Amino acid sequence: MDETNRPVDGLRAYGLIAGMWIRSSLAYRTSFALTVLGNLLLSGLDFVAILLMFSRVGSLGGYSLPEVAFLYGLSVTSFGLTDLMFNSLGQLGQRVRDGTLDLLLVRPAPVLAQAAADRFALRRVARLTQGALVLAYALASVDVDWTPLKVLLVPVMLVSGAAIFGAVFVAGGAFQILVQDSAEVQSAFTYGGTTLLQYPPTVFGKELVRGVTFVLPLAFVNWVPGAYVLGRPYPLGLPEWAAFAPPLVAVFCCALAGLAWRAGLRSYRSTGS
Numbered sequence: 191m192d193e194t195n196r197p198v199d200g201l202r203a204y205g206l207i208a209g210m211w212i213r214s215s216l217a218y219r220t221s222f223a224l225t226v227l228g229n230l231l232l233s234g235l236d237f238v239a240i241l242l243m244f245s246r247v248g249s250l251g252g253y254s255l256p257e258v259a260f261l262y263g264l265s266v267t268s269f270g271l272t273d274l275m276f277n278s279l280g281q282l283g284q285r286v287r288d289g290t291l292d293l294l295l296v297r298p299a300p301v302l303a304q305a306a307a308d309r310f311a312l313r314r315v316a317r318l319t320q321g322a323l324v325l326a327y328a329l330a331s332v333d334v335d336w337t338p339l340k341v342l343l344v345p346v347m348l349v350s351g352a353a354i355f356g357a358v359f360v361a362g363g364a365f366q367i368l369v370q371d372s373a374e375v376q377s378a379f380t381y382g383g384t385t386l387l388q389y390p391p392t393v394f395g396k397e398l399v400r401g402v403t404f405v406l407p408l409a410f411v412n413w414v415p416g417a418y419v420l421g422r423p424y425p426l427g428l429p430e431w432a433a434f435a436p437p438l439v440a441v442f443c444c445a446l447a448g449l450a451w452r453a454g455l456r457s458y459r460s461t462g463s
Contacts, residue, residue, distance in 0.1 A: 203299035207307035209223065215312045222313065229316035236388065237262060237324055240277055251392035256331035264344075265387035268351030269380070270318030276356055278308045280377065286370045292460050302451060308424025330393035332420070340419050343433070350436035351411035355380065357443035358406070359438060364447075364454030383408045391425045399425050410439040416461035 215222050240262065244255045245427050253261075282305060285291040294304045334340065362376030383402070391413045403409040409425055412433075417424045418433030 200300040200303035204303040206306045206308040207304060211307070211310035212312050218297055221419050225313045226316045227368075229313055230320055230413060233317045233320045234263055234268075235268075235321075236385070239353060241386070249294035251390035253390040253422075254333075254394070256328050256333070256359060257422075258388075259324050260332050260420065262348055262388040263328050264351060264416060266321030267325050267385050268321075268411055269384035270314070270321045270354050271348075271352040272355035272359060273380075274311075274314045274318055274357040275313060276306050276442050278367075279306055279359050280373050280380075282308075282363045283366035283370050283373050286458070289460070291367070291458065295455075295458075295460075301455060302360065302363075334421070336340055343415055343419060344373050347412060347415050347436060350440040353440035354408065354411055354436070354443050355384070357440070357447035358383065358408075360444075361449040361450045364450040366455035367458050379406065387412050394445060396426070402427075408441065410436045 233418060237259075240250075240255075240258060241251060244258075248254075250258055278435050282291070285294075285305070291301075291305075294301045294308075297304060329344070358379050359376070364375065366373065383406070384400065386394075387408060391409070399409065399413075403414070403426060414428060415433045415436055416422075418430065424430070424432060
């Protein structure tokens with residue numbers, strides 16, 4: 191396969207496979223609608239827990255309810271987009287164990303596109319929708335002096351955050367190829383990461399904040415750029431320009447994830463070898 195055409199081929203393969211699963215999901219419209227509604231209500235329980243906290247306290251780590259909702263909405267919306275597109279990578283360990291990864295390797299399409307689109311679950315749009323609803327509430331309620339730069343930073347955070355989470359999914363998939371049984375480890379960094387970011391950095395210890403800033407830079411999904419928008423102190427005293435670093439961090443994470451993916455595939459040994 192021509193290396194220059196691989197991104198285009200990957201997108202085409204992803205679209206075809208995902209489209210097949212979407213048509214399958216929509217074959218039973220009522221069942222699909224009920225499933226999405228159930229997932230929407232279930233995913234909303236996280237924010238209900240935050241509302242219950244604020245029914246007892248006036249602030250959380252010095253942040254008001256609209257400010258926490260802003261962080262929550264950014265985290266869940268970014269993660270929801272990535273979870274919709276890449277969740278199937280969490281099953282790679284099972285594919286390695288039962289030998290079905292071999293099927294992806296012999297097809298004339300990029301393995302990553304095939305693995306990500308396999309069993310595409312449109313019902314996961316519920317998490318994305320729920321996060322967007324909370325973010326809309328936060329944007330309408332938060333006390334912020336909006337400037338054109340702050341307005342522009344919101345969609346930049348969403349796209350960059352989705353890319354950062356996507357890099358974690360891809361790197362986690364590569365790790366599963368290596369060790370075959372580590373879906374829980376991947377979930378700890380993906381689902382655990384988005385849960386962590388739903389709360390202000392001020393409620394966590396400095397060591398944890400340092401880890402998700404400089405080791406696994408999830409803080410650039412919402413904590414760091416969100417501090418600029420909300421006019422809050424930056425985590426760990428970072429400089430002001432760090433608020434505009436999420437796109438660079440996302441590119442760096444994606445590049446590392448790409449290298450990890452290639453290394454994972456090169457290390458793979460077929461069940462028939």
